[in-house]
Amino acid sequence: MKLYEQVATTVKDRIDRGYYREGDKLPSVRGLSQEHNVSISTVQEAYGLLIDDGIVEARPKSGYYVLQQQAPPELPETSSPVSQPLVVAQWQKLQHMISEYGSGETTKLSLAMPDMNTPTLKPLIRISAELSRTESLRILNYEHANGAAELCRQVARITIDSGCRIHPDEIIITSGCQEALSCSLRAVTEPGDIVVVDSPSFFGSVQAIKINGVKALEIPTNPETGISLEALEMALEQWPIKACLLTPTNNNPLGYSMPDENKLRLLDLLNRYDIPLIEDDIYGDLSYTLPRPRTIKSFDTEGRVILCSSFSKSIAPGLRVGWVAPGRYREHIMMVKYLASLSTSTLSQLAVAEFIAQGYYEKHLRRMRKNYQRDRDAVIGWLKHDMPPGTRISYPQGGYLLWVELPAHMDANELNEQAKREGISIAPGTLFSASGKYKNFMRICCVNSDNPKIKQAIKTLAQICNRMLNENLLPD
């Protein structure tokens, strides 16, 4: 055992024995260094290890503390959307929201943006600059229609962590997960078809369904275990369903991961009814605990699961690099992707491949998992403290999104309007439903909770909510 590991073990031991409790301040670096007669940097390394292990947190300009493990918040109930296939219509609101990308000063709790200031992304920048020079002729050229061979290899390797065995030749690289989803949908449905979705559900897939002239059938979804398999089975009996589109792991917006048992039962149902599953795994690699949950794809023996993902949440969205493992629909999806955009930016593909190959992706994920779990706990803490009674909050197992149920009768669209005047935006719940449900819900992104602006934004949001409630209580 190395010196710093010894120091870390001692500290951890004391925490385990209750000598230091959650939230307690730990000995100073200088103090520990004298106690153990080791160098300052050894103690710092020891604390670094404990931080990585999620036991200790560093508070800037204050010192090290035992990390607070919060009790989970009160969860929203299982959703009960309208049980009928619907043509989706929410484009105007969505447009409003996306017009915010890249714009100015607003604190955009509305957008699902990963932490891009982290030092673990620095190597990506260096790699991108280097490739511009060393591979200049190649990056000017179209890549193979199915993707750069190096990248397909790395993607296939990554999917091993979710239990898959996918050959690199099977992978199709896309311009983000949105293109993966959109092409998969187009390949397995025709206008007029019905597709089953979880509810609430990522607005990008809900709207992609709409634009393909397909109808969405929303299935009640539990905030801890995912879609109700009973409701799904009933729907399969009742409707001529053509495909199923789900985000079963670190769901957007709810944050749950379906238990393996449910994943298996779901697959079983789909096998029985012979229906393809489009499995959106974009947040899968951001699970707080290792090993990460298995994909449904990893259980699939019939090639019916189309696994879609991208590096938009786990690295950075501006690269626009996603992928599909298309199972038995490979040829059709390949054709749709080719005719949608021929191929994907060559430099982006090579940069991601190199970032993974050199081991930076894993390092980056290790750090992000801890950070996002810390962010979840911090923001949930503030919400519990400040939001009006009756507020319920999801308790994600990965990723960085929170789904917040406001007291009944509150309108999240109105909340958003008022928040904007104070320089804050949220994603109103109605965006996440084909039937315009979830009026009193919002989704917020809790990345970078150590930035005081985020804490302030949450406080302000809570104030607005309280004000809105009080105004409603007043006689007209």
Place this chain on the structure above:
Amino acid sequence: MKLYEQVATTVKDRIDRGYYREGDKLPSVRGLSQEHNVSISTVQEAYGLLIDDGIVEARPKSGYYVLQQQAPPELPETSSPVSQPLVVAQWQKLQHMISEYGSGETTKLSLAMPDMNTPTLKPLIRISAELSRTESLRILNYEHANGAAELCRQVARITIDSGCRIHPDEIIITSGCQEALSCSLRAVTEPGDIVVVDSPSFFGSVQAIKINGVKALEIPTNPETGISLEALEMALEQWPIKACLLTPTNNNPLGYSMPDENKLRLLDLLNRYDIPLIEDDIYGDLSYTLPRPRTIKSFDTEGRVILCSSFSKSIAPGLRVGWVAPGRYREHIMMVKYLASLSTSTLSQLAVAEFIAQGYYEKHLRRMRKNYQRDRDAVIGWLKHDMPPGTRISYPQGGYLLWVELPAHMDANELNEQAKREGISIAPGTLFSASGKYKNFMRICCVNSDNPKIKQAIKTLAQICNRMLNENLLPD
């Protein structure tokens, strides 16, 4: 007038007076420098100017020559495709072809690849590497859904050269022209609709039509003036046509630019029948003569022309940067693009914007226009010399593609098979038709004719054609 301009004028004068004829060797640099008592570099600059003006060519290790202006070749006749809306079905063959992207040793006359070895692209590489560093946070992030503001500005500026006045806010950036075409088509048609196309026609649009469940109605097309307006009018009378998709300037594969008069008459027809035009202008900036031809969009006062283009042919395809000027269909196309892939690679967008803003795009185009005209003349010369009698060749006014009609009964698919065994590929004509026409046609790319491999490939192709013809003449 500068010194080198004076020297250039003298030489040009002598050529104009017939003192030097086409193909003649011109005085050596040393000779001219002594004659005019100027420096070697001044003479080199003078020759550079004459090369830019398309009057002189430099032959490596030999010297400067008066450029040969060839007589145009014998052109293919106006096409006469099946006059009936058709469901397109050629994916297998196309797949075969696209599997060649980026692959090994073959001389790929089949693919429409610009010259990417030119020194005028060096600044792009430098800019891309620099942006990776200076804009590192921004390139990690999603860009505005309609595109980076800088790039929209540059695109709007560029379109002035084709007679347009488009506000930067109108532009939507896409992942290549294919995405622009595909989203435009999806926005203005529904499955079952009929769309009018030129014939032969770029296979990417023909197939995109198919994948949208739309039918293609091919209109006879003249290799010098484009689609027959008479035939188009008849079709508009006869069928419930929903949109028109054309490449009216430096057409792929035929190379013609429709005369302004025809463009105006076409627009007039579309106005009368109230039909949107998707105008593919991807080769527009590669016209051999300046000013470049006007787009139909530039005549449009009703917002019915959807102008689609990209930098894949005029800069490099691996960037995947294209754009649409969507006219009155903006909102719908914006939505389709967003749900197809959210946004386009940020680094690619910024790199192209910077490349244009710093004046490198114009310099690059100036050089490419000359080079591609030289390539056209060289390759047409070899074809005229070596191909069997009865061969007809298009005479493009821009771009770098040739459409070659082989003697009747020859099968270009068979030619392609035989050519591949000798390490050469061509694009068989049937790819360019919804009805499987153009069996005895091929499209070849004539970039880099100064590379001896290209000349050799053309010679080999001609040999194979002659062999195939002879074998057919033999009794069984």
